[in-house]
Every structure is written in structure tokens, then in C-alpha cells.
Amino acid sequence: MGVVKMADNIRMRAQLKGEITEVKLLMTHPMETGRRKNDSGDVIPANFIQTVTAMLNGKVLLQAEWGTGISKNPYLTFRMRGAKVGDVVRIDWTDNQGKTGVGEISVTLG
Amino acid sequence: MQRRNFIKALLAASALLLVPIRSLAASWNASAFQAIKLQEALAALQISNLSSSSDIQVTGPDKAENGAVVQIEVTSQIPKTESISIFVENNPTALIANFVFSEATLPSIVTRIKMAETSDVLAIIKAGNHYFSSKKRIEVLENGCG
Numbered sequence: 001m002g003v004v005k006m007a008d009n010i011r012m013r014a015q016l017k018g019e020i021t022e023v024k025l026l027m028t029h030p031m032e033t034g035r036r037k038n039d040s041g042d043v044i045p046a047n048f049i050q051t052v053t054a055m056l057n058g059k060v061l062l063q064a065e066w067g068t069g070i071s072k073n074p075y076l077t078f079r080m081r082g083a084k085v086g087d088v089v090r091i092d093w094t095d096n097q098g099k100t101g102v103g104e105i106s107v108t109l110g
Numbered sequence: 111m112q113r114r115n116f117i118k119a120l121l122a123a124s125a126l127l128l129v130p131i132r133s134l135a136a137s138w139n140a141s142a143f144q145a146i147k148l149q150e151a152l153a154a155l156q157i158s159n160l161s162s163s164s165d166i167q168v169t170g171p172d173k174a175e176n177g178a179v180v181q182i183e184v185t186s187q188i189p190k191t192e193s194i195s196i197f198v199e200n201n202p203t204a205l206i207a208n209f210v211f212s213e214a215t216l217p218s219i220v221t222r223i224k225m226a227e228t229s230d231v232l233a234i235i236k237a238g239n240h241y242f243s244s245k246k247r248i249e250v251l252e253n254g255c256g
Contacts (some may be wrong), residue, residue, distance in 0.1 A: 050138040061215045067143040069206035071179045077220035
């Protein structure tokens, strides 16, 4: 149930290009399905991100529910209108084991 | 004095650490994500009256060398698109992800998914009380679901 520090688990970029801000995320997470076995034949327990919330200055931009079909070290790009340079994009995730991750980045000129 | 400054600096630094907002966690539709067959997943999401639309683009490779990492993009031009759901019919569980957009966010995402075998990648978008779909066939050369 520990808090994972942002530097360890989300690499983020938010770039303003014209009127649109593009946010790119790369999270560090094993995204284990619960179907794989290790070398001794034991099932590796499911361990995957279930919910992701993106916010701009505290207002929700995007809410996602994920299953085990999102690849290891999840990648996501999305775009939004109305953001300014210096606005803060924040990402929160929760996985099926109750772990959480959080990251913040300021919007920069692309 | 030095010690006091050090403690001050430490307190300032700890105030900057990000703390997750637990109440933010969106709900997770267990029955939809655990459904094996596409039809079961659609039922769990209460998706019905599906019509196909050329205003949704599902893009990705025609052939994926490694099914563990298949990058896809889904974009909707349908006005008032509220959400995009992604399904891989031939995966062990069909529902991959569900994205809900606020008004300022464009209904378009790029992500990387796992594919167990060659399958259609199906995108379903919700706009008002209507559901629209589009799909793309991706041939998978190596199982990516472990």
C-alpha cells in the first residue's frame, strides 16, 4: 500500500502545440495478467493498473479503467484544449493490489 | 543553527512530495474486465444497439511481430464522444480498456496493448445514448499474453 515516488513510475511530458496540448505518459508497472508462470511453475499473481485519472489544475481530464491487456510499462498519449504554459497535469493510478502512483508535470511549449 | 536549517529544508522538501488522492480512483468494472467473451463484456458494460461508423479510426500495424506490445490509436470524430472502449475479441479476456473524456479532452488516445493471437481490435465509442464502433484486423505473429 506504499506510495511510489513519481520519478520511479511515471515519465510525463505535456507540450502545447497551437491550441492543443499533447500529454504523453510512460508508467513503470509489470502489468502481470495472473496467467503467467515463473520458472518453478508457480503462477505469478495478477498485478496490473486498474484505474488512471488525469487532471489539469485539479480538474478531471480523463478517467481510464484498464484490464490485463494493457502492455507492461503502460504508454498513453492524449490531447486537450484550453491548457496554458505552466498549467499542471497530474496523473494518479491505482492497481489491483492497492498500490498507487502519482506524477505531475507542467505544460511547456512544444 | 545549521541543524535547524537542515530540518527546515527537510520539512519544505517533504511538503513537495505528491500524495495520491485516493477518492479519485475511478470505479473498476470487474465483471466487464473478467468477461472472457466479447458479448459478455459488452453486456457487462450495458452496450447495445451498436452501429458501425466511419467517423472512428482505429489505427495500428497490419502485422504485429510481438503481441506483447502492439501500439494502437483510436480517434473519434463523432460529436460529443464521451468514452472509448477497446476490445480484442480473441484475447483471454476481451475488454482491454475504457477511457472517459471530459469536454476539454479530445476523444483520441494512443496506447500499447497485448494480443494473444490474430484478432480484430474493436473500438466502441459512446455519444449520448448511442454506441458506435469501428475495428481493425491485426495479424499477430507471436502470442503476447503469456
